[in-house]
Amino acid sequence: MLTISHTESDKDTIITANGSxxxxxxxxxxxxxxxxxxxxxxxxxxxxxxxxxxxxxGLRVLLTAQKSLKPKGGxxxxxxxxxxxxxxxxxxxxxxxxxxxxxxxxx
Numbered sequence: 001m002l003t004i005s006h007t008e009s010d011k012d013t014i015i016t017a018n019g020s021x022x023x024x025x026x027x028x029x030x031x032x033x034x035x036x037x038x039x040x041x042x043x044x045x046x047x048x049x050x051x052x053x054x055x056x057x058g059l060r061v062l063l064t065a066q067k068s069l070k071p072k073g074g075x076x077x078x079x080x081x082x083x084x085x086x087x088x089x090x091x092x093x094x095x096x097x098x099x100x101x102x103x104x105x106x107x
Contacts, residue, residue: 021058042074049080
């Protein structure tokens with residue numbers, strides 16, 4: 001199960017997720033991200049501190065979101081990733097496509 005919420009700061013949208021991002025939850029995350037693609041805030045901080053697992057379906061969602069924001073000068077910053085999730089991102093080669101931060105505060 002995946003729970004998703006968001007907050008807004010002066011310049012960023014902060015999306016926080018808790019659980020696993022897999023084929024069951026990837027579409028929910030994709031729909032959640034899409035509501036912010038027309039937002040004037042072009043940087044999304046994705047707080048992944050409580051994400052325990054990400055599958056290829058979850059990676060696809062992140063890639064699609066990043067590709068949607070880049071032409072508008074935006075980006076997704078992945079924050080607080082644990083070692084297991086980071087390893088999946090690195091093995092897939094996606095680490096070159098995103099900026100990372102140890103936490104939302106440091107981003």
